[in-house]
Amino acid sequence: MSYLNLTLSLVFVLIPILLSKTLNLGLEKDTVIAVVRSTIQLLAVGFILHFVFNSKNYIYIILMIILMIVAATHNARKKGTSIQGITWKLVVTFIFIEILTQGILLGLQIVPPTAQYIIPISGMMIGNSMVLGILFLNRFTAELKNHQDQTELILSLGGTPKQAVHNQLVSAIKASTIPTIESQKTMGLVQLPGMMSGQIIAGADPVQAVQFQLLVLFLLLTTAVVTAILLGFLSYPTLFNERMQFLKERIQSE
Amino acid sequence: MEAAIRFEHVNYSINHLHILKNLSGIFPKGKITTLVGPSGAGKSTVFRLCNGLRSANTGKIFIHGKLITDYHPVDLRRNVGLALQSAPMIDGTVLENLQLPLQLQGKKLPESEAKHLLQLVGLDNSFLHHHANDLSGGQRQKVSIARTLVNRPKILLLDEITSALDRVSQQDIENLILRINEKFGTTILWITHNLQQALDVGDYTWVMMNGELVESGKTSLLESPTDDRVREFVKGDGTN
Numbered sequence: 001m002s003y004l005n006l007t008l009s010l011v012f013v014l015i016p017i018l019l020s021k022t023l024n025l026g027l028e029k030d031t032v033i034a035v036v037r038s039t040i041q042l043l044a045v046g047f048i049l050h051f052v053f054n055s056k057n058y059i060y061i062i063l064m065i066i067l068m069i070v071a072a073t074h075n076a077r078k079k080g081t082s083i084q085g086i087t088w089k090l091v092v093t094f095i096f097i098e099i100l101t102q103g104i105l106l107g108l109q110i111v112p113p114t115a116q117y118i119i120p121i122s123g124m125m126i127g128n129s130m131v132l133g134i135l136f137l138n139r140f141t142a143e144l145k146n147h148q149d150q151t152e153l154i155l156s157l158g159g160t161p162k163q164a165v166h167n168q169l170v171s172a173i174k175a176s177t178i179p180t181i182e183s184q185k186t187m188g189l190v191q192l193p194g195m196m197s198g199q200i201i202a203g204a205d206p207v208q209a210v211q212f213q214l215l216v217l218f219l220l221l222t223t224a225v226v227t228a229i230l231l232g233f234l235s236y237p238t239l240f241n242e243r244m245q246f247l248k249e250r251i252q253s254e
Numbered sequence: 255m256e257a258a259i260r261f262e263h264v265n266y267s268i269n270h271l272h273i274l275k276n277l278s279g280i281f282p283k284g285k286i287t288t289l290v291g292p293s294g295a296g297k298s299t300v301f302r303l304c305n306g307l308r309s310a311n312t313g314k315i316f317i318h319g320k321l322i323t324d325y326h327p328v329d330l331r332r333n334v335g336l337a338l339q340s341a342p343m344i345d346g347t348v349l350e351n352l353q354l355p356l357q358l359q360g361k362k363l364p365e366s367e368a369k370h371l372l373q374l375v376g377l378d379n380s381f382l383h384h385h386a387n388d389l390s391g392g393q394r395q396k397v398s399i400a401r402t403l404v405n406r407p408k409i410l411l412l413d414e415i416t417s418a419l420d421r422v423s424q425q426d427i428e429n430l431i432l433r434i435n436e437k438f439g440t441t442i443l444w445i446t447h448n449l450q451q452a453l454d455v456g457d458y459t460w461v462m463m464n465g466e467l468v469e470s471g472k473t474s475l476l477e478s479p480t481d482d483r484v485r486e487f488v489k490g491d492g493t494n
Contacts, residue, residue, distance in 0.1 A: 149342040156305055158332040158405060159358040243309055244327040249269070 010035075053115050061115050065122050069094045072130035080137040082250045084238040090133060093230050097129045098122055100226065101219050110215065124195070124216055125223050132176055132227040140172035140232065144239070144251050151246050161240040169236060173228040180224040184217055193217070257316070258283040258409055258441035259304055261467075264313035266299055273299050275465040277313070281409075281458070286435050286442040288456035288473065290449060292487065295462040297445045301411045304443070305336040318408070335407030339414040341398035343386035348372070348397050351386050355404040363404060371400040375430055392423030399430065410434065412444045416451065424448075428455050449476055449488060461487070 013035050020027040052060040073090045080086035102118060104110070111117040144151065147168055154164040187193060192200075196213035200206050239247055257280035266274040274296045281287045289297045302308040303315060306327050315322040317334060325333075332355075343351050352368045369379045375396040381389075389397060395415050402410065412431065416424040432455060435442050446452050452459055456473035461484050469475055469484050479485045 149338075149340060150344065152307060153338070153342045153344070154354070154358065156307060156331055156336045156338075157355045157358060157401070158328045160328065163358050243306060243323075245307060245309065 049115075049119065052119065056115070061118055064115075064119050065098060065126075068123055068126045069098070072126050072133075076130050076133040076137070079134045080141070080235070082141055083137070083235045084250070086137075086235070089231060089234040092234065093133065093227055094126050094129055096230060097125055097223055097227060101125050101222065105219075120195075121216070121219070125219060128180075128220050128223050129227040132180070132224050133231055135176040135179075136172055136228045136231055137235075139175045140168065140235065141251060143168035143171050144248075148246070148248055148251075151248075155244060155246060161237065161244055161246075164246065165236045165239070169232045173225075173232055176228045177224045180220055184221070187217065255280070256283040257281065258318060259443075260314075260316040260319075261300075262314040262316070264303070264310045264315060266296075266303065266308065266310050273465050274303075274310070277465070277467055279460060279467045279470050281441065281443055281460075283318075283441050284435075284439045285457040286431065286444060286455055287458040287460060288452035289443060289445045289460045289462060290447070290452050290476070290487075291460075291462035291468075294464075296465040297462050298413055300462075301336060301413055301443065301445065304409070304411055305334050306330045307336075332405040333407055334409045334411065335402035335405055336411045337395075337398050337402045337413065337415055339417060341391075341394040341415070343389075343394060343397070345386070347383050347385055348377075348389070349382045351397055352382075352401050352404060354401060371403060372397075374403070374433075375400045376426055392419045392426065395419065395423075395427060396430070399427070399434075403434070406438075407440065409441045409443070412442065414445050414447065417447055424451065431455060452476060463487070 013031065017028050017031055019025070020031065048064070052064060069091060072094055073087060076090050077087050080090070083089070102122065105117075105121065106113050111121070144165065150167065151164045155161070193213050193216070195216055196209045199209035199212065239250060241247060259281040261277045261279050264274055264277040265272070277296075277300070289300065291297055299308065303310055303322075304317070306322065306325070309323075317325065317330065322330065344354055349365065349368050352371060353363045356363045365382070368382060372379060372381060377393065377396050377400075381393065381397075386394070386397065399412070399415065410431075416427050419427070428451065431442060431444065434440055444452075444455065453473055453476055459470065459473040459475060460467055461469040461475075461479070461481075463483055469479060469481050475484075476488055479488055
């Protein structure tokens with residue numbers, strides 16, 4: 001695609017701006033900011049990736065992954081302020097996801113160990129893990145707030161903190177992972193995944209594109225379930241003190 | 255008089271709110287002690303401290319002569335059972351609720367034992383497979399008490415368990431508590447807003463106001479209080 005064609009595609013930005021102005025929706029400013037930001041960010045990433053791919057140096061790959069983890073943590077931590085040390089719990093989760101997925105992919109030689117594969121797959125996994133983390137933290141906090149009496153009931157009967165939040169933890173894990181599992185059931189029928197569409201548009205063989213898309217879908221399943229479980233089991237102990245008392249003030253102050 | 259629970263200069267604050275102020279006193283072993291006083295006096299907080307759901311900021315609490323912090327929280331809570339006013343139920347049948355305390359220990363309560371507990375609290379066996387959500391307020395309270403008894407606690411804390419019930423259900427539960435106290439020698443602490451109930455069931459009474467223990471002793475103190483504030487409170491029939 002040439003820069004002229006890309007410029008012409010700005011007509012798709014003008015349509016929502018004109019509609020917003022006509023109907024007084026007030027979306028013009030946010031639309032312009034979104035377009036400017038995404039253009040700058042993506043072009044910057046494009047140039048950086050170009051440089052990293054050509055340099056063939058693993059240091060740059062690692063730096064890119066660290067940058068992704070920092071950005072994902074910064075974004076997700078706002079949803080878990082009631083959980084002590086949430087920043088490090090998120091960092092541990094993202095690093096674990098990265099090592100697990102890349103370890104299997106590279107260890108089993110499913111993909112070659114080059115920046116061209118490692119960086120985009122890492123981006124998809126960490127990004128997905130971030131969204132899952134936000135969904136999980138939202139749901140887990142809400143479950144704890146709504147079932148405080150159940151938590152205290154189980155503690156008062158001599159249950160452990162893990163037993164006291166078990167149901168809330170399971171509900172939050174299920175609720176945050178179900179969208180990933182459900183969306184995969186209709187994959188290819190309702191929507192063509194973005195990565196696959198991109199590859200096809202770029203001229204790749206559709207069967208080859210499907211193979212890579214399937215690989216990503218399988219990886220997303222692991223990422224979703226592992227993120228929610230890991231974050232859950234890292235988070236719940238901080239809601240109790242050493243006398244096994246539920247620190248509900250932390251949830252209420254959210 | 256042997257103390258089941260002893261408070262020594264206990265203070266408890268939360269969010270800069272001083273809830274218990276230098277509280278000292280005892281709950282006699284094997285007796286029924288009622289806690290009365292206006293709302294916000296700190297009565298429920300006393301229970302949460304005894305059951306270990308909260309810890310005092312300063313001061314000492316002894317359970318059967320042993321410092322509360324020397325108990326493992328799980329052992330403490332199994333020995334000092336707490337029945338709450340709201341009688342929270344887990345989502346499931348009456349049987350599943352009765353099985354909960356042992357399930358938490360990886361054990362299973364036999365159905366025959368569950369039936370025996372239901373009989374003890376005056377509920378028919380047919381309730382065993384009813385969903386907990388279908389129970390009336392009185393039935394829930396009875397199941398809640400039966401569930402607390404599964405751990406065979408030496409001390410039973412009852413937090414306003416009859417306040418939302420009609421007179422007949424109240425009397426049912428009063429008789430039940432008297433039976434439990436008599437049959438098992440369980441020490442019972444009972445928060446109530448009903449002074450007549452305190453007089454009917456209590457051996458001893460604590461009158462609490464504004465986080466302080468204003469008067470304590472034999473329940474008959476409610477008939478002739480020495481403290482002016484308690485006299486005013488009793489005159490208002492415990493409702494102020």
